[in-house]
Amino acid sequence: MKFDTNKLPTRRIEPHAGWMPLNLQEVYEYRRLLAIFVWRDVKARYKQTLAGVTWVIVQPVVSMVVFSVFFGRWLNVSSGDVPYPVFAFCALVPWTYFVHALTVASTSVVGQQSVISKAYFPRLLLPLAAVLGGLVDLLTSMVVLIPLMFYYGIIPGPQILALPLLVLLAALTALGVGLWLAAINVRFRDVNHAMPFITQLWLFATPVAYPITVVPEAWRLLYELNPMAAVVEGFRWALTGETELPLRMLLVSGGVAMTILVSGLYWFRREEITFSDVV
Numbered sequence: 692m693k694f695d696t697n698k699l700p701t702r703r704i705e706p707h708a709g710w711m712p713l714n715l716q717e718v719y720e721y722r723r724l725l726a727i728f729v730w731r732d733v734k735a736r737y738k739q740t741l742a743g744v745t746w747v748i749v750q751p752v753v754s755m756v757v758f759s760v761f762f763g764r765w766l767n768v769s770s771g772d773v774p775y776p777v778f779a780f781c782a783l784v785p786w787t788y789f790v791h792a793l794t795v796a797s798t799s800v801v802g803q804q805s806v807i808s809k810a811y812f813p814r815l816l817l818p819l820a821a822v823l824g825g826l827v828d829l830l831t832s833m834v835v836l837i838p839l840m841f842y843y844g845i846i847p848g849p850q851i852l853a854l855p856l857l858v859l860l861a862a863l864t865a866l867g868v869g870l871w872l873a874a875i876n877v878r879f880r881d882v883n884h885a886m887p888f889i890t891q892l893w894l895f896a897t898p899v900a901y902p903i904t905v906v907p908e909a910w911r912l913l914y915e916l917n918p919m920a921a922v923v924e925g926f927r928w929a930l931t932g933e934t935e936l937p938l939r940m941l942l943v944s945g946g947v948a949m950t951i952l953v954s955g956l957y958w959f960r961r962e963e964i965t966f967s968d969v970v
Contacts, residue, residue, distance in 0.1 A: 713956055717813050724812055728820035732795070733827050747831045751783040758783075762900045769902060773933045774843045780836050781930050782899040782923040785861045788829040789919055790890045792862065795821035796869025798883055800966055801876050807966055814963045815956075818869045822862050829858065840930065848932045857925040860941075864918040864948045870955030874962040898923055903937075918944040918951075 718725070755776055762768040763775030770778035796818035800807065803817055840847070876882035897919045898906075906914050914920060921944035924937040 713960060714813075718815055718819070721812055721816060725816045725820055725823075728816055729824045732820055732824035736824070736828075747828045748835050751780065751787045751832050752835060754783050754787075755780045758900045768900065769904075771902065771933055773845070773927070773931050777836075777840055777843055777845060777931065778902075778927065779900065780839060781927045782897075784829060784832045784836055785857065785922050785926050786894070786897065786899050786919065787832060788825050788858075789861050789865050789922070791828055792822045792825035792865035793869050793872075793890065794886050795825065796865060797872035797876055797886060799869070800873045801880070801883075814966055815870075815959060818866060818873050818959075822866045822869065825865075826858070826862070836930070845931055847930050850929045850932055850936075853925065853929045857922050857929060860918060860925075860945060860948055861922045863952050864922070867948060867952035867955040870959040871951070874959045877962065877966055893917075893919065896920070902934075903940075912943070915940045915943045916947050918948040920944065 758779040759776050763770065763779070768775070773781075799817035799821045800814060807814060807817075872882050872886075896914070896917050903911075903914070903920065903924055921937055921940040924934065925941060928934045928936050
């Protein structure tokens, strides 16, 4: 059977003067391919591991034990009326998800160089799939957190309904920063080596092992520019109800996260046209 090549659908890719339009409608048109990428990443993470889902649970649990011993017992870091293991684990659930999503998103383009050099699709699908696929890990960690809270007699109140918005803030932050790093990583492969250092510094700037009350009031507004600080404090508020709603922090961090995301989208789109040639 012969095909009339003049009737086949074609797509013409040309350089664009100035900043590329975001064209997010195109991402929606490729939503099925996005679902395939997400499912592929999830299977690759769980399929050929010895412990499977257990490994996703072990990571935050071990971190919680270490934090509880060093910060909760030896350094006597205050956790208010919340037992320190719950205090730490409420923060480690979104933090572990954020680190995984950011790390995978930042290397998503370089890691798929064989795919992007052969077929056209919105390259935004790659970091987006990394961020969405990591949500499976977050849900798995919640399976451990809820029984831990019940063990200590902590029952979440109606404020738990705010969790999806906090997860969304963490995902948008990971995607925004991941877009910047993914585009930079195409030209400078140092990003892959710098990621452990970046996430470690970010951990110290986020109230995971300590309460935000230890931050001096004079530095508090600068501290709130870190979107993950609001996510962590928000998780503690939503799950335990023992802390106040960090409303100002959420508003400031939300604005910062959206700024990073929008600028990251434009930067990624601007660099996207060169990915096939450089990668």
